[in-house]
Amino acid sequence: MAIISVSNVEKIYNPDTIPVHALKQVNLEIQKGEFTAIVGPSGSGKTTLLNCIGGLDTVSSGTIHIKNIDLTNLTDKELIKFRLNHIGFVFQAYNLIPVLTALENVAFILQLQGKSTKEAHSLAKQMLDSVGLSERIHNRPAQLSGGQQQRVAVARALASQPDYVLADEPTANLDSESASKLLDIMERLNAEQGVTFLFSTHDERVIRRAKRVVTLRDGAISSDANQ
Amino acid sequence: MLHFYLILAWRNLWRNKRRTFITMFAIFFSIFFALMMRSMQLGSYGSMIENTVGRYTGHIQVHKNGYWDSRSFEDLFFDEDESILKKIQANTEISLVAPRLESFMLAAGDHKSRATLVVGFNPEIDKHLSNVPKFISEGRYFNASDSNAVVISNGLAEYLNLHPGDTLIALGQGYHGISSNAAFPIIGIAKLSSPELNRASVFLPIQTAQYLFGAENGLTSYSILVDNPSKFKEIAHKLTNELQNPDLEIMDWQVLMPELIQAIEVDSSSGQIMLFVLYLVVGFGIFGTVLMMISERKFELGVMLALGTGRKYIGTLLCVELFILTLLGSVIALGFTYPILWYLYLNPIPLTGEMAEMMLNYGMEPIIPFAASFEVMYSPISVIYILIGLISFYPIRYAFRLNPIEAMK
Numbered sequence A: 001m002a003i004i005s006v007s008n009v010e011k012i013y014n015p016d017t018i019p020v021h022a023l024k025q026v027n028l029e030i031q032k033g034e035f036t037a038i039v040g041p042s043g044s045g046k047t048t049l050l051n052c053i054g055g056l057d058t059v060s061s062g063t064i065h066i067k068n069i070d071l072t073n074l075t076d077k078e079l080i081k082f083r084l085n086h087i088g089f090v091f092q093a094y095n096l097i098p099v100l101t102a103l104e105n106v107a108f109i110l111q112l113q114g115k116s117t118k119e120a121h122s123l124a125k126q127m128l129d130s131v132g133l134s135e136r137i138h139n140r141p142a143q144l145s146g147g148q149q150q151r152v153a154v155a156r157a158l159a160s161q162p163d164y165v166l167a168d169e170p171t172a173n174l175d176s177e178s179a180s181k182l183l184d185i186m187e188r189l190n191a192e193q194g195v196t197f198l199f200s201t202h203d204e205r206v207i208r209r210a211k212r213v214v215t216l217r218d219g220a221i222s223s224d225a226n227q
Numbered sequence B: 001m002l003h004f005y006l007i008l009a010w011r012n013l014w015r016n017k018r019r020t021f022i023t024m025f026a027i028f029f030s031i032f033f034a035l036m037m038r039s040m041q042l043g044s045y046g047s048m049i050e051n052t053v054g055r056y057t058g059h060i061q062v063h064k065n066g067y068w069d070s071r072s073f074e075d076l077f078f079d080e081d082e083s084i085l086k087k088i089q090a091n092t093e094i095s096l097v098a099p100r101l102e103s104f105m106l107a108a109g110d111h112k113s114r115a116t117l118v119v120g121f122n123p124e125i126d127k128h129l130s131n132v133p134k135f136i137s138e139g140r141y142f143n144a145s146d147s148n149a150v151v152i153s154n155g156l157a158e159y160l161n162l163h164p165g166d167t168l169i170a171l172g173q174g175y176h177g178i179s180s181n182a183a184f185p186i187i188g189i190a191k192l193s194s195p196e197l198n199r200a201s202v203f204l205p206i207q208t209a210q211y212l213f214g215a216e217n218g219l220t221s222y223s224i225l226v227d228n229p230s231k232f233k234e235i236a237h238k239l240t241n242e243l244q245n246p247d248l249e250i251m252d253w254q255v256l257m258p259e260l261i262q263a264i265e266v267d268s269s270s271g272q273i274m275l276f277v278l279y280l281v282v283g284f285g286i287f288g289t290v291l292m293m294i295s296e297r298k299f300e301l302g303v304m305l306a307l308g309t310g311r312k313y314i315g316t317l318l319c320v321e322l323f324i325l326t327l328l329g330s331v332i333a334l335g336f337t338y339p340i341l342w343y344l345y346l347n348p349i350p351l352t353g354e355m356a357e358m359m360l361n362y363g364m365e366p367i368i369p370f371a372a373s374f375e376v377m378y379s380p381i382s383v384i385y386i387l388i389g390l391i392s393f394y395p396i397r398y399a400f401r402l403n404p405i406e407a408m409k
C-alpha cells in the first residue's frame, strides 16, 4: 500500500475574489522508501502540492490519504498532532529556532512528542551525528553555515521517525558544495534507513539524483518518470 | 516541559535586550510612581484621620441610644457602677476609654459672648486623646488638684479677650432643663488643631461639669481609641456584641464624621484618575512591545506550528515571556521602592516655610507623611497584573489564528 495517495486534488486560491487554479486534478502515489523530486517551472504548484501533502494547507476538492488516514478530514488540532508524529519537514531556509542550539532544536520535537529531556537529547545527538554535525551540537543557528543549518533541519525532520519527509527546495539557498553534501546525506538515509523523501527543486543537479521525477505544469502533472 | 517553556521564554527575552530593558523600565517606573503616590495619599489620609479622629472624636464612641441624632442633653447615660466601662476595657484591642459629658453654653468675658462647646472630661485620661496639653499656648494644663478650673480654646480666648488668671462666665441649661450658671478661673489656653474646636471650646474636669449641669454620673459618651486604627470597624462590631445593651449606640468614626470620609474619597479619586492615565500609557507601551515581540518572530512561530507545536503551547510560550518580563519589572520595582517607602514612613519629609507655618497653625506636624502598609502595594501591583492579563489575550488570540503558510512566507 502507498504511504501517500493523492486523488483528484484541486486547489483554488481565493475562489471568491481572484481565483487562482493552483492544482488541477492531481493524482499521485508515493510508496515507502521512495526518493522523489517534484519539479516544474516557477508557479507550477510545487509548494502548493507539498503544503497540502504536509497538512499545512487544505485542498479545494479531492482527498489525500496518508496510509489510511484522510488528511482532508482532520481538524486543525488533529493536523498539528499528525504533522508532529508522522511528517518530517525541511523548509527552504531559516527554519531553526534561533535561541536554541542545534541539539535543542532537534530535541525540541522529541520533547513535544512526550519524550524526557534526557532521552530527547540522546536521540538528538545520534541524529546530529548521522548528518555529520556531532562537533557543532551546542552551536546556535546563527553560528552555523546555511548548509549546516539545513543538515540540522534534516536531523530534526528525521528525529521524530516520521512516515515521510517533505522538503520544499531544500537546496535553494545553498552553494553547490553544501547542496551536494545535503543530498549525500539524504540519499544515505534513504538507502540505509529507508526514509521516504519527497522534495521539490529547480536545481538540475538535484533532479539528476532523484530516483523518480514528477513534473508539474500549470498545476497539473505533466510527466512522472523513474530514472 | 515547563522547564523548556521557561528556557525558551527567557532566551527570547534577551534576544532584544534593549527592548526588554525599556519595557521592564516602563513597568518599574509605573509601579514606582504609583507606589510613591499611593503611599503619600494614604499617609496623608492616615494623618488627617489621626488629626481629627485620634485627636478628639476617638475611633469609636458609645452613647445613649439616639444621642447622636438628637444631641439632646436628655439623652445621657449613667454608668455609676462602671459596669459598661469595665466591659469596654476588657477588650484588649482597645487602648483608651475616655468618659465625656459635652454640651453647649454661652461663654462670656467682660464685653462679648459666644456659644461654645463645653467638654467635661477626665484630664488625666483625655490628655492622650484630645491632646489638649500638647496644644497649650498660654498658661498650663490641669493637674490633679484642679477641680474648679477651665482650659479654653485659643479662638474663644482671643474673641473674648481672656487670658489665664481671668474668669470665664458660663450660662446655659443643664439636665432636665435646670439652669446652670457658673464662673470659672481660666488656667490655660489651647491652640487646637481642628479649626472648629479651636473657635469655641471649654474644657473642664468631668465631675465639675456633672455638677454644673446637675447630672451626677451622667455621660454623653465614652470615646474610645483602638490599638490598630485600621481595625476599628471590626472592633466596633465586636463591642456591640459584647455590650449587648439596647440602650446604647456604638458608632465608629466613619459614621461620626462622614465629611472626613468624603474629603478623603474626593482626594483619593482624583489621584486614581491620574494613576489610571499612567496605567493606560504603560499598558499601551507593554502592548506595543508584545506586538513587536510577536511580529518579528512570525516566521519562527509559523515554523513551530508547521512542525507540530500545539497552538496552546505557542500561546503559553508568548504569555510566559510577557509574564517573566512583568515579574522582573515588578519585583525590581518593589525591591527598590519599598525600602524607600519604609524609610519615608519612619522619617517623613519635613516641610519648611509657609507650608510648615500653616500646618503648625492647625496644630499638625509640618511633615509629608507616607504610608507603608500592604494596602499601598496592593492596588498598583494588582492593576499591573490585571493589565498584563488583558494584554495576554492578544498573544493567545494570535496563536489561535496563526496560519503556518502565511507566517512562513
Ligand SMILES: Nc1ncnc2c1ncn2[C@@H]1O[C@H](COP(=O)(O)OP(=O)(O)OP(=O)(O)O)[C@@H](O)[C@H]1O
Binding pocket: A013, A014, A020, A021, A022, A040, A041, A042, A043, A044, A045, A046, A047, A048, A049
Ligand atoms: N496564498 C496564495 N494566494 C493566491 N495565489 C497563490 C497563493 N499561493 C500561491 N498562489 C499561486 O498558486 C500558484 C502556484 O504557486 P506555488 O507557490 O505552489 O508555485 P511553485 O511551483 O512552488 O513556484 P516556485 O517555484 O516559484 O516556488 C501560483 O500561480 C501562485 O501565484
Ligand SMILES: [Mg+2]
Binding pocket: A046, A047, A048, A168
Ligand atoms: Mg515554491
